Amino acid sequence: MKREISYAHMRRIAPKAAAYVVVLAFVIFEVFPVYWMISTSFKSRWDAFRLPPVWFFKPTLEHYFTILSGKGWSSTPITPLLINSIIVAGSSSVLALLCGSLGAYGLSRFPTRYGKHLAMWILSTRMFPPVAVAIPVFLMMSNLGLIDTYWALIIPYSAFNISFVVWMMRSFFDQIPVELEQAAMIDGCSRLGAFFRIVLPLTLPGLVATGVFVLIFSWNEFLFALILTRTAAKTAPVAIADFVTLYGIQWGQLTAYATLISAPIIILGLLFQRYIVKGLTLGAVQ
Amino acid sequence: MNILLNFLRTFLCLSSCVVGPDDAAEPTRTGKTKNHRVWGKFSWPTSFLVLGATTLWAPSLRAEEPKQLNMLYVGVESNIDSVRDGAKRYEEKTGVHINIDSYPQTEWRERMFTEIAAKSPHYDVWIVDVPEGALVANHSVNLLDFILNPKVVDPKLISPETFIPRLMVQSTYDPKHPWNPPMELQMPSYTWQAPITMETFGKMKKDGLGFYGIPFHPNVLVMAYRKDYFNNPDYKAAFKAKYGYDLIPPEDWKQFVDVCSFFTKSINPNSPTEYGCTLMAKKHESLYCDWRTWLASFGVFEIGTDMVPSFNSEKGVQATQFYKDLMDKYKVVPQAAKTWTWDEVTTAFGSGLTAIAMNYHRMLLDPAIEQKGGQAGFAMVPGERQADGSVRRAPHYGTYYLSLNKYANHQEPAYKFIEWLSSPDVQLTFAKYQFHSSRRDYYQDPAVLSKWPEYWKPFEESLEIGNSRPRLTVFRQYSETIQAEVSSALGGNKTVKQALDDPACEVIDLFKQAGYYDALHVDPYVKQPQCKH
Amino acid sequence: MSVVTTTVDVTRRVRREPLEWRPLLLSLPAIAILLVMVLYPTIFAVWTALHQYNPMLPDMDRFIGLGNFEHAFGDRIFLDTVLRTAVFVVVAVTVEFVLGLGLAIVVFYLIAHGSTLVRLALTIPMIMPPIAIGLVWRWLFDGQFGLINYAMKLIGLPPQIWLGNTTTAMGAVIMVEVWQWMPFVFLCLYAGLASLPSEPIQAARVDGAGPFQLLWYVVLPMLKPIILVVLLFRIIDCMRVFDIVYVLTEGGPSNGTVVYPFLIYMQGFRYFNVGYAAALSWILVVFVSILAGTLIRMLLKSSAAVAKAGGGE
Numbered sequence A: 001m002k003r004e005i006s007y008a009h010m011r012r013i014a015p016k017a018a019a020y021v022v023v024l025a026f027v028i029f030e031v032f033p034v035y036w037m038i039s040t041s042f043k044s045r046w047d048a049f050r051l052p053p054v055w056f057f058k059p060t061l062e063h064y065f066t067i068l069s070g071k072g073w074s075s076t077p078i079t080p081l082l083i084n085s086i087i088v089a090g091s092s093s094v095l096a097l098l099c100g101s102l103g104a105y106g107l108s109r110f111p112t113r114y115g116k117h118l119a120m121w122i123l124s125t126r127m128f129p130p131v132a133v134a135i136p137v138f139l140m141m142s143n144l145g146l147i148d149t150y151w152a153l154i155i156p157y158s159a160f161n162i163s164f165v166v167w168m169m170r171s172f173f174d175q176i177p178v179e180l181e182q183a184a185m186i187d188g189c190s191r192l193g194a195f196f197r198i199v200l201p202l203t204l205p206g207l208v209a210t211g212v213f214v215l216i217f218s219w220n221e222f223l224f225a226l227i228l229t230r231t232a233a234k235t236a237p238v239a240i241a242d243f244v245t246l247y248g249i250q251w252g253q254l255t256a257y258a259t260l261i262s263a264p265i266i267i268l269g270l271l272f273q274r275y276i277v278k279g280l281t282l283g284a285v286q
Numbered sequence B: 001m002n003i004l005l006n007f008l009r010t011f012l013c014l015s016s017c018v019v020g021p022d023d024a025a026e027p028t029r030t031g032k033t034k035n036h037r038v039w040g041k042f043s044w045p046t047s048f049l050v051l052g053a054t055t056l057w058a059p060s061l062r063a064e065e066p067k068q069l070n071m072l073y074v075g076v077e078s079n080i081d082s083v084r085d086g087a088k089r090y091e092e093k094t095g096v097h098i099n100i101d102s103y104p105q106t107e108w109r110e111r112m113f114t115e116i117a118a119k120s121p122h123y124d125v126w127i128v129d130v131p132e133g134a135l136v137a138n139h140s141v142n143l144l145d146f147i148l149n150p151k152v153v154d155p156k157l158i159s160p161e162t163f164i165p166r167l168m169v170q171s172t173y174d175p176k177h178p179w180n181p182p183m184e185l186q187m188p189s190y191t192w193q194a195p196i197t198m199e200t201f202g203k204m205k206k207d208g209l210g211f212y213g214i215p216f217h218p219n220v221l222v223m224a225y226r227k228d229y230f231n232n233p234d235y236k237a238a239f240k241a242k243y244g245y246d247l248i249p250p251e252d253w254k255q256f257v258d259v260c261s262f263f264t265k266s267i268n269p270n271s272p273t274e275y276g277c278t279l280m281a282k283k284h285e286s287l288y289c290d291w292r293t294w295l296a297s298f299g300v301f302e303i304g305t306d307m308v309p310s311f312n313s314e315k316g317v318q319a320t321q322f323y324k325d326l327m328d329k330y331k332v333v334p335q336a337a338k339t340w341t342w343d344e345v346t347t348a349f350g351s352g353l354t355a356i357a358m359n360y361h362r363m364l365l366d367p368a369i370e371q372k373g374g375q376a377g378f379a380m381v382p383g384e385r386q387a388d389g390s391v392r393r394a395p396h397y398g399t400y401y402l403s404l405n406k407y408a409n410h411q412e413p414a415y416k417f418i419e420w421l422s423s424p425d426v427q428l429t430f431a432k433y434q435f436h437s438s439r440r441d442y443y444q445d446p447a448v449l450s451k452w453p454e455y456w457k458p459f460e461e462s463l464e465i466g467n468s469r470p471r472l473t474v475f476r477q478y479s480e481t482i483q484a485e486v487s488s489a490l491g492g493n494k495t496v497k498q499a500l501d502d503p504a505c506e507v508i509d510l511f512k513q514a515g516y517y518d519a520l521h522v523d524p525y526v527k528q529p530q531c532k533h
Numbered sequence C: 001m002s003v004v005t006t007t008v009d010v011t012r013r014v015r016r017e018p019l020e021w022r023p024l025l026l027s028l029p030a031i032a033i034l035l036v037m038v039l040y041p042t043i044f045a046v047w048t049a050l051h052q053y054n055p056m057l058p059d060m061d062r063f064i065g066l067g068n069f070e071h072a073f074g075d076r077i078f079l080d081t082v083l084r085t086a087v088f089v090v091v092a093v094t095v096e097f098v099l100g101l102g103l104a105i106v107v108f109y110l111i112a113h114g115s116t117l118v119r120l121a122l123t124i125p126m127i128m129p130p131i132a133i134g135l136v137w138r139w140l141f142d143g144q145f146g147l148i149n150y151a152m153k154l155i156g157l158p159p160q161i162w163l164g165n166t167t168t169a170m171g172a173v174i175m176v177e178v179w180q181w182m183p184f185v186f187l188c189l190y191a192g193l194a195s196l197p198s199e200p201i202q203a204a205r206v207d208g209a210g211p212f213q214l215l216w217y218v219v220l221p222m223l224k225p226i227i228l229v230v231l232l233f234r235i236i237d238c239m240r241v242f243d244i245v246y247v248l249t250e251g252g253p254s255n256g257t258v259v260y261p262f263l264i265y266m267q268g269f270r271y272f273n274v275g276y277a278a279a280l281s282w283i284l285v286v287f288v289s290i291l292a293g294t295l296i297r298m299l300l301k302s303s304a305a306v307a308k309a310g311g312g313e
Helices: A002-040 A045-049 A062-068 A078-109 A115-124 A130-144 A151-175 A178-186 A191-202 A204-220 A223-228 A236-243 A251-285 B002-025 B034-060 B080-094 B105-117 B130-137 B165-171 B198-206 B227-231 B233-243 B253-262 B285-297 B314-328 B335-339 B342-350 B367-371 B411-421 B424-433 B440-444 B446-451 B453-465 B475-490 B496-514 B516-520 C002-014 C022-049 C067-074 C076-110 C115-127 C130-140 C147-155 C166-195 C199-206 C211-238 C243-248 C260-270 C274-312
Strands: B069-073 B098-102 B125-129 B214-220 B222-226 B275-277 B354-359 B376-380 B397-404
Touching: A002 A251, A002 C076, A002 C115, A002 C130, A002 C166, A045 A251, A062 A078, A062 A251, A078 A115, A078 A151, A078 A191, A078 A204, A078 A236, A078 A251, A078 C022, A115 A151, A115 C022, A115 C274, A130 A151, A130 A223, A130 B105, A130 C022, A130 C260, A130 C274, A151 A204, A151 A223, A151 C022, A151 C166, A151 C211, A178 A191, A191 A204, A204 A236, A204 A251, A204 C115, A204 C166, A223 A236, A223 B105, A236 A251, A236 B105, A236 C130, A251 C115, A251 C130, B069 B080, B069 B105, B069 B411, B080 B098, B080 B411, B080 B424, B105 B125, B105 B130, B125 B130, B125 B411, B130 B165, B130 B397, B130 B475, B165 B214, B165 B397, B165 B453, B214 B411, B214 B453, B222 B227, B222 B453, B227 B233, B227 B376, B233 B253, B253 B275, B253 B314, B253 B354, B285 B314, B285 B475, B314 B335, B314 B475, B314 B496, B335 B342, B342 B354, B376 B453, B397 B411, B424 B440, B424 B446, B440 B446, B440 B453, B446 B453, B475 B496, B475 C260, B496 B516, C022 C274, C067 C076, C067 C274, C076 C115, C076 C166, C076 C211, C076 C260, C115 C166, C130 C147, C130 C166, C130 C243, C166 C211, C166 C243, C199 C211, C211 C274, C243 C260, C260 C274
Parallel strands: B069 B098, B069 B125, B275 B354
Antiparallel strands: B125 B397, B214 B397, B222 B354, B222 B376
């Protein structure tokens, strides 16, 4: 009797326990290099690569102070770079999400002969490697007088992300039955109104997930930021290479800088987590 | 202030979005107030509209435009701190503001290339490094126009006599074909041998040469060693007992092998360091520079006057084999050095892994090691001992030089700026940044020498005898071809002879495509018949 | 599924009616932005691909027709790179997809507490700037100072020069790519799982389906649209991988980790052979388009079949 109970009990617990162990292993694998990077930013320069590795050390904020006061190995103080990054990444992400979602809605709800071709063309804009496009884009922006302005980066970033937004949101929209909008339209809602008030809220997890990736891409993009800006519109990632110097990689400052410029996105991600949760409860309600 | 307003608006939009979904899900619920329902109906579109308007408005906030002269510079590779300091003082002196954009080496290269591709007039002053020299020469101003103009030049500032002579040739090109083998073989000797005077510039002009930049911040390979170990009486006695001569920083390659073996734990269990020395043998420009130092010390020129490769001669194979043996046969260099460049070598020496290392700047030791008595000493790199007892050393060197953009509009003021910045007195003031000066008298100045005399002496001596790259319009391809093949040999995938014969043929194809042999009317297959196909 | 049947009806009606312009109108802003970015670069890329063009040596410009393409297909480095990139994409995408899908299913269905934490933790690798991550991994892999070798020494295995040997260097690049982008697959599929309607699953459970049958016959087919998109984007993005190779190995021990985008970078931004780089880019675009088109057609066909079967019930 006792053996039967415990066996059944184990049968229920075992997969769950195994699941937790496996997930934990992957989380450690994913997080460890980031942990190492952040902890290095608090170590003194030579502690960074001491072997055996220094697990417990006296933390120092010297690298952060150096960077924030603008005296570090970087050629530019960090604050204007961060502001530029926020403006460029924020604007281009919103632009891409807006335009892309609209387009995705159209492609999802109104199937046409050219729909497939339009979608494929949009996808094809992503296939050209940025390295090959950098020179003509610079020439174009130079002729338009846009070099070293925010628009020089916002347009390429939006264009780059639109393909992703369109395809992702289209698949999320495909999952929402048309009946919901039709019900809202019977109640007197316009088509666009139904889009904003019914469909978009329901696909919030998808929108947030897409938005997060779009933002991350625009935030960390390096090549175009390097080529298309000089002083005024330079964004944060460009300066990170400053820490790989002839005198050795300045690990303390490099990791501190990387942590500083990743912090805004992490905070934003934390803020937006609740939207995915909200979306989940809504999905359960219906 | 504007930015704050933006964020406030964006935050308000987002919070209105929070209100949105609940209303949307229950559009027909009774019991809601009229106002609430109206707001709920419009909340989503309003939020999006405001957000959209904000995002379209934000980018119109332009940052300030830079004024006056614009300069594109590298970073610490050529001492950006000195230049910033100098630019500030120049502004105080003349009122001309210098706007400096600084990037690490690779990024600087990409930026400069993009600007030149667009023939952009934005940057007035450039810094140029020797590998890019041949390509940039035709986009730079020939400074002879200003130097030979008595109304513009200030001979006391340009002061040619104080330059380390062989740095001058690095920015001297024949505009008709801006590519040369190593300077000793082609450029007239007055361009790289003392005395350099104002007449030299006149001679350059007469010979149709162009002078495209003022040398500024050279780098040369210098050997660093653990002075505390070399002064240690126990080690000195043990070394003498084993090898029969005094323990000194090695002067020739045989001594180099001996000393490094003595300091390698696997060979000498009493060694304080795990390895004697290290190299920078990653498939990288650093490997190419190492390799050519070894080759030149064996007396081998990579390319002849006729632009035909000569690095696969018997002595060339010997030199490369010796380089490889240091890692694989004598084992005095860690295997990991095959993935190291300038940066890791600094770490290897600084952390006490090796007793000797070679690099292009003054390397520092971990403060923890210095506390225990660690000391870094510097000497010229070893070379091949000749029959008459002298040593042929040929440390690789290169220099940056200050250049003017041909497409820019303020050429004369830009020239005055670089003339001032590179003048002997101004360079002296950069000593506190450990600046590498292109002027001889810098290294004799007592104030400079008082700081790091043990480094500056071997540094300057090395510069005087250094050996520099061939200057090619296809330099990158050339260097990377050799890097790939030598790296193959180091990895054991090819014999050394094969790893030098193959690139010889590839280089001939490369130069043929670049038009060198047509311009010189030379048949490369006479000297390298096996490459004919 | 009701959605698909509606689609089919509308399409039949559309053939007899005037062209449906609403998708075009709704896509207008997106198309406008894309055109601005695509038009001039495409013309430029076509023009330079047919020329020998080096901006630094403008005197050597000449029209050579398909010369760049001929050179590519006769170049040993090019052919090696193509093969290497194909291997890289297949291995990397397969690994990160299997891991991502598996993790998403496990976390969604089996982990009750802490799923938010897991999602947060897995987002972090993607947020870090690629250069910093690449440098950290390069240091972890270092032959002398690296933590991986240190750990191996502790266990008793011989340390390797990971980035010094072509095979292991390629493995290292794949591992870092998987490390960085498996969370992407995980998050997208997790969001997909979260958006699935619960009735079909409940119904199947009531019918007595076991967990694996549930997965294979109910959940995965419903997830097909998102799986398709994620796969598509991962393949396309893996074919454009650059940052990792650049920072970790810079082309690797003797050109052993040069992948296609890196070759384009080498030719275009190191050697300044802009014409040749443009030709290489075109070859890549054509190839990826064919691949993407085939993939989409394949998976659309199978999802339509499944939908028909589902809709029939």
